[in-house]
Amino acid sequence: MHSVRKITEDLYWVGANDRRLALFENIHPIPRGVSYNSYLLLDKKTVLFDAVDWAVCRQFLENIEFLLNGRELDYIVVNHMEPDHGASLEEILLRYPNAKIISSEKAFLFMRQFGFSIDGRIEQVKEGDTFSFGKHEVTFIAAPMVHWPEVLVTFDKTNGVLFSADAFGSFGALDGKLFDDEVNFDRDWIDDARRYYTNIVGKYGPQVQALLKKAAGIPIKIICPLHGPVWRTNLGYFLDKYDKWSRYEPEEKGVLIVYASMYGNTESAANALAAALVEKGVKNVSVYDVSNTHVSYLISETFRYSHVVLASVTYNLGIYPPMHNYLMDMKALNLQNRTFAIVENGSWACKSGTLMRDFLENQMKKMTVLDEKVTLNSSLKEENLPDVEALADSLIESMKEKK
Numbered sequence: 309m310h311s312v313r314k315i316t317e318d319l320y321w322v323g324a325n326d327r328r329l330a331l332f333e334n335i336h337p338i339p340r341g342v343s344y345n346s347y348l349l350l351d352k353k354t355v356l357f358d359a360v361d362w363a364v365c366r367q368f369l370e371n372i373e374f375l376l377n378g379r380e381l382d383y384i385v386v387n388h389m390e391p392d393h394g395a396s397l398e399e400i401l402l403r404y405p406n407a408k409i410i411s412s413e414k415a416f417l418f419m420r421q422f423g424f425s426i427d428g429r430i431e432q433v434k435e436g437d438t439f440s441f442g443k444h445e446v447t448f449i450a451a452p453m454v455h456w457p458e459v460l461v462t463f464d465k466t467n468g469v470l471f472s473a474d475a476f477g478s479f480g481a482l483d484g485k486l487f488d489d490e491v492n493f494d495r496d497w498i499d500d501a502r503r504y505y506t507n508i509v510g511k512y513g514p515q516v517q518a519l520l521k522k523a524a525g526i527p528i529k530i531i532c533p534l535h536g537p538v539w540r541t542n543l544g545y546f547l548d549k550y551d552k553w554s555r556y557e558p559e560e561k562g563v564l565i566v567y568a569s570m571y572g573n574t575e576s577a578a579n580a581l582a583a584a585l586v587e588k589g590v591k592n593v594s595v596y597d598v599s600n601t602h603v604s605y606l607i608s609e610t611f612r613y614s615h616v617v618l619a620s621v622t623y624n625l626g627i628y629p630p631m632h633n634y635l636m637d638m639k640a641l642n643l644q645n646r647t648f649a650i651v652e653n654g655s656w657a658c659k660s661g662t663l664m665r666d667f668l669e670n671q672m673k674k675m676t677v678l679d680e681k682v683t684l685n686s687s688l689k690e691e692n693l694p695d696v697e698a699l700a701d702s703l704i705e706s707m708k709e710k711k
């Protein structure tokens with residue numbers, strides 16, 4: 309049975325939700341599921357904007373069939389060829405043999421690489437080209453590496469709709485509510501949106517900045533992304549988040565404490581530091597166990613906070629492996645411009661602090677590491693408490709200095 313939503317008088321959401329998938333891209337947990345958005349325009353010509361993942365193809369086909377109501381599908385605009393959108397394109401091409409594909413040169417290359425039969429059906433476009441479907445005229449904007457190289461976004465000049473590909477997307481299935489003004493985004497969606505952006509697109513801040521600059525020059529009224537809610541009311545809120553994230557600016561002043569502990573002693577120090585910060589008036593503090601928290605959540609929180617405390621045991625003369633993995637992920641995603649503090653622990657040759665500092669200062673960009681640190685010999689003792697207090701004071705001082 310079909311399940312569609314109307315966006316404008318002749319544009320419809322024809323996507324579908326997956327609440328069964330455990331890991332997006334087989335990496336990131338999605339306990340709230342994910343939506344695969346696709347859009348159908350019923351103009352003089354009928355136009356499908358992107359497709360969906362194989363997992364939800366049946367729902368998608370029923371949605372399209374219902375709205376076409378016997379009409380031909382004339383065009384498919386493919387903004388992004390990643391298989392979570394491109395996979396079911398193969399089925400669409402079979403079911404609608406007269407449909408032509410409008411896309412970029414590189415996307416056509418990818419379609420061939422994925423084994424699609426597209427000969428004689430392609431309309432190649434590039435940035436600045438326009439295409440008319442009747443009442444609606446669209447133009448294409450290149451968005452390379454947001455987050456694949458072939459990405460286009462499509463702007464409908466007639467109604468101000470931007471089909472933004474993966475930009476402005478979010479994890480989370482849609483509970484019937486499609487539009488940003490139908491949900492409480494800041495309460496129910498922002499964490500998943502941040503986790504989606506930071507882990508999926510986070511590495512490509514400069515490319516997102518380039519897209520935002522291009523977007524600033526066009527009169528966008530509605531943003532239709534490939535995952536999550538459609539933006540038609542409070543666009544500025546989300547554009548502002550994207551601007552911050554892609555400039556690697558923290559969203560909030562506060563302290564994220566991530567600890568690595570096998571037997572609880574380093575964990576005690578993390579808790580003591582958190583309590584000291586709160587007692588000194590810093591309420592925006594979060595504490596996570598690196599072994600117990602999927603790294604996608606840690607990355608998301610690290611993009612959010614201005615200050616990060618890494619508290620780690622020494623493990624075989626190295627950094628505890630899950631902590632090291634977290635640092636490697638931060639580096640891979642190009643995170644920069646944060647202030648760190650270090651708590652280290654060792655029972656015979658304490659190395660974790662020096663190694664973490666070296667990683668932050670020499671393998672990453674624009675990271676500040678505070679001079680104060682806490683060194684534990686196996687456990688937190690009375691004699692360490694002044695160091696914990698001093699570290700809390702140093703974090704607070706640094707937060708005051710940052711604008």
Ligand SMILES: Cc1cc2nc3c(=O)[nH]c(=O)nc-3n(C[C@H](O)[C@H](O)[C@H](O)COP(=O)(O)O)c2cc1C
Nearest residue numbers: 569570571572573574621622624625654655656657
């Ligand atoms: C497998 C293993 C390897 C360790 N390697 C080191 C080491 O190389 N140097 C060191 O000083 N302590 C080492 N330790 C001790 C821990 O760093 C730490 O002092 C101890 O686990 C207490 O902290 P925790 O209660 O937070 O786990 C090791 C512990 C384990 C279990």
